Amino acid sequence: MTESEIYNTIGEAGFDRLVSCFYAQVPGDAILGPMYPADDMEGARERLRDFLIQRFGGPTRYSDTRGHPRLRMRHAPFPIDEAAVDRWLMLMKNALTEAQIAPEVRQILWPYFVQTATFMRNR
Numbered sequence: 001m002t003e004s005e006i007y008n009t010i011g012e013a014g015f016d017r018l019v020s021c022f023y024a025q026v027p028g029d030a031i032l033g034p035m036y037p038a039d040d041m042e043g044a045r046e047r048l049r050d051f052l053i054q055r056f057g058g059p060t061r062y063s064d065t066r067g068h069p070r071l072r073m074r075h076a077p078f079p080i081d082e083a084a085v086d087r088w089l090m091l092m093k094n095a096l097t098e099a100q101i102a103p104e105v106r107q108i109l110w111p112y113f114v115q116t117a118t119f120m121r122n123r
Contacts, residue, residue, distance in 0.1 A: 001104055003112070007058035010105055015058070019049040021095035031087040035078045056109075071120065081123040088117050 001009065010018075023045045026032050036044055050062040051069060062069065078084075092113050096106050 001108060003055075003108055004057035006056035006105055006108060007053060010101065012053065012058065014099070014101065014105075015049050015053050015056075017099035018095055018101055019045055019052065021098040022048070022092055025091045025094060029087065029091065031084055032091065035084070055112075071116070072122075075120045076122060079123050080120050082121065085117045085121050089114060092117075 007015075023041060026036055027038065027041065047062070047066070050065070054060050054062045093110075096109065101109065
C-alpha cells in the first residue's frame with residue numbers, strides 16, 4: 001500500500017473517525033488543550049480531517065478552501081516544544097487505536113505523524 005492509496009482504503013469515514021477520536025482528547029489535555037480555541041474545536045477538527053484526506057489521496061477540499069497547507073507558518077504562533085510534540089503523538093496514537101485504523105494503514109500514517117509533529121517543533 002502506498003500513501004496515496006490510504007484514502008481509498010479507509011475513506012472519508014476512516015479519517016473522520018481518526019480525527020474525531022483525536023479531538024475528543026484535546027479539550028481536557030493540560031498541554032494541547034490551551035493551544036486550541038474552545039470556540040473553534042469543530043473547525044480545527046475539520047481542517048485536520050480535510051488536510052489528512054487530501055494528503056493521503058482524497059479530494060482537495062483543504063487546499064480548495066485554505067490554499068497551500070503551510071504547516072510551519074500556520075503552527076508558528078503556538079509554543080510547540082518537545083512535550084507538545086510527544087503529547088500530540090500520544091493522543092494520535094490513542095486515536096489510531098480507538099478509531100480501529102487497520103495495521104497496514106497505521107504503518108504508513110504513523111511515520112508521517114512522527115515526522116510532521118517533529119517538524120512542527122518551534123521551541
